[in-house]
Amino acid sequence: MSRSKALQSYILVRLLLAPLMLLTIATLVFLLLRATPGDPADAILGSRAPEAAKAALRSQLGLDAPLWQQYLDYLKSLLGFDLGSSLTSRGLSVWEVIKEYFPATVELTFCSMVIAIVLGIGVGIVSATLPGTWLDIGGRLFGIITYSLPLFWVGMVLQLIFAVRLGWFPLGTRFPVNAAAPPSMTGLYIIDSAIAGNWAMLGNTLYYLALPSITLGVLLxxxxxxxxxxxxxxxLKADYVEAARARGISEPTILIAHAFKNALIPVITVLGLTFAALLSGAVLTEVTFSWPGLGNRLYEAISLRDYPTVQGIMVFFGIIVVIASILIDIINAFIDPRIRY
Known part of the structure; x- marks a missing residue:
């Protein structure tokens, strides 16, 4: 079988398996939510509410039906792209909740990834090309320390120092509370400010993004x-690199044109998965910095036993991860001719 046909077959199999992966994610979310202690009626109405009111709310939410019936209704809604209505967001649908909060998560994730890529790849190149030097030792220490430090602890320490003590950065919002937010076109304040040509708004947006994105970017x-x-x-130790050196090719050319391209293949894989994981696992980051994104909203929904919101957001995140993993495999296959399927 030719490489192109093998690749097409592989992509087709991955696409056919994607719905099964999403079904597994949706099923696990459904079961785990109902296995956790707590009653949505108590969370919404309060533990002192009359039992009749709680029973009426459970009936309205379909929680009084058998578990299998709840599951079938849940799958039927998903097949119709209906994620339900949030119980704690003024009657908004879950899609509207995602639309409202997801842009903040995208903005934080994108800025953090840019910082992480530039800093991480830069330090990695210096460390790899100068083995045994103090720059190499410093680069290795940098990688170990930033990889091992817990985000929540570093985030709280930096907030105490730079936001509370020094007052250099704000906390808990995307934009000054006493100023009008950028006109909502994409929901991404950076892009909306740039489209509007309002550089003061753009500066404010970047200023409020600075502390959480720098913290997350450095740790990543x-x-x-x-x-x-x-x-x-x-x-750099490969035979084709040694052959290039023997032909008299300069070290910068070898590094850029030969070695770095091949060394980037695993980086692309990690980059894609890390980006998807940040989008889908933003709870810890956003709660630590009180960032008004979808991860923070998910945490609130879990605390309040808002089943439709939790289920909808988790399925949405699952779709992102599945799509990202398929795209990464396809990109790697085109970049690296050694990959066979």
Whole structure:
């Protein structure tokens, strides 16, 4: 079988397996939510509410039906792309909740990833090309420390220092509360400010993004530093690199045109999965920084036993991860001709 046909077959299999993966995610979310202690009626109405009111709310939400019936109704709604209505967001649908909060998560994730990529790859290249030097030792220490430090602890320490003590950065919002937000076109304040040509708004947006995105970006950069350093060191020892040196090709040309391209293949895989994981696992980051994104909204929904919101957001995140993993495999297959399926 030719490479192109094998690749087409692989992509087709992945696409056919995607619905099964999403069904597994949706089923696990459904079962785990109902296995956790707590009653949505108590969370919404309060523990002192009359039992009749609680029973009426359970009936309205369909929680008095058998579990299998709830599950079938849930799958039927998903097949119709209906994620239900939030119980705690003024009657908004879950899609409207996602539309309202997801742009903040995208903005934080994108800015953090840019910082992580630039810093991590830069330190990794320096460390790999200067083995045994103090720059290499410093790069390795940087990667180990940033990779191992817990985000919530670093986030709280930096907030105490730079926001509370020094007052250099704001907390808990995307934009000044006493100023009008950028006109809502995409929901992304950076893009909306740029489209409107309002550079003061753009400056405010970046200012409010600075502390959480720098913190998250620096901690994530350790992942890329370690991967780039290890793979680039191995690539620089490869036979084709030695052959290039024997032909008199300069070291910068060898690094950029030969070694770095091949060393980037595992970085692309980690980059895609990390980006998807940040989008779908933003709870810890956003709760730590009180960032008004979808991860923070998910945490609130879990606390209040808002079943439709939790289920809808988790399925939405699952779709992102599944799509990202398929795209990464396809990109790697086109970049690296050695990959066979």
């Amino acid at each position: 950069s350790g992942i890329f530093e370690r991967i780039v350093r290890v793979n680039l060191r191995q690539t």
